[in-house]
Structures are given as C-alpha cells and as structure tokens.
Amino acid sequence: MILPDKNFPLKMLRENLEGIPQFPLPENFSMRWFQLGDEQLWRAIQSAADKFNDITPELFAKQFGDDASLLAQRQCYLLDPQHNAIGTATAWFNDNFEGERVGRIHWLVILPEHQGKGLSKPLMSAVCNRLKKLGHARTYLTTSSARIPAINLYLKFGFVPAPQSDDEQKIWNTLLPKLKW
Secondary structure (H helix, E strand, O other): OOHHHHHHHEEEEEEEOOOOOOOOOOOEEEEEEEOOHHHHHHHHHHHOOOOOOOOOOOHHHHHHHHOOHHHHEEEEEOOOOOOEEEEEEEEEEEEEEEEEEEEEEEEEEEHHHHHHOOOHHHHHHHHHHHHOOOOOEEEEEEEEOOHHHHHHHHOOOEEEEOOOOOOHHHHHHHHHHHHOO
C-alpha cells in the first residue's frame, strides 16, 4: 500500500540536453566550481537544508569519491553577494544507468533561508549546461515524493517521471494532481 504522507524515492529523466532552460543569476550572486576543502562546505549546506537524509561525514566520499579534478569540473556552488556558499548541485554521472553512461543531476540544494527566491533555476541551468558540455546526451535525477517544489522545478526543466516499478508508478499517480505540469 502506498501512503501519501511517506517519503519515497523517485527517478526523473530528461531524454536530451537540447533546449535547456536558461535562467540568469540575480545581480550580485555568482557561482563557482569545487575547490579543495569544499567537502565540509557541501556537508554544511546539505545538513542545513536536507531533512530527509542523514548527512554523515562519510557521505561526500561515498557519493563523489576523492578525485578533486573530477569534482572541479562537476560540482557547482551558488554564492550570495557576500560570496558565501548558499547552494550546491553536481553535474554527476552514472556509468550504468539503463546500461549506459548517463549524466545525473545530483544533490541539488539551497539553504532554507534562500529557498523560494528562484535561485535553484540558475543553479539547475548551470549543471545541465555543464553535463552537456561534458558530452552527456541525456540525464536523470533521483528525488523524493515529499519534495513537491523540487519536482516542479525538474518538470520545468524538461524532466519527466521515470518510474522503475509499479509501486513508483502508483506514487507518481498520487502526486500528479499536486504538480504544476
């Protein structure tokens, strides 16, 4: 039985990286890519903003490994006008998604006090553009059923539900009336 008040993992897919919506940063905001030492910054942002996952000290290495040059190409940080990191997202990849190497939007998050200001749109544009630049033809992401604003963002960027099971399809069917699609 699917319970609507529970949080379930969901996959979404964008079949190509053509026509990526482009949203500019608000004035005085900026972005930069991973630098050595950002592991702790990533963890602090995730811990402050993500109430659904246990953000442990080991999580960063488990998700991204320790190749700083790879991270410098793929992990983006959103900076406020004082150059403080207030969000992050990673233009990651999966070497075996449906049998092929596919780009992945991974761990996109904005600090709670900056959410709802349209800042995730430019961050999403940047990581989608980066995936395309790195040669990915398509991309996917994993989100959860409790993240309605995030799902609406992903829909705006051309991602569509990619249910992996009958149960996941039932969850999508329950969510569809709540979405701006």
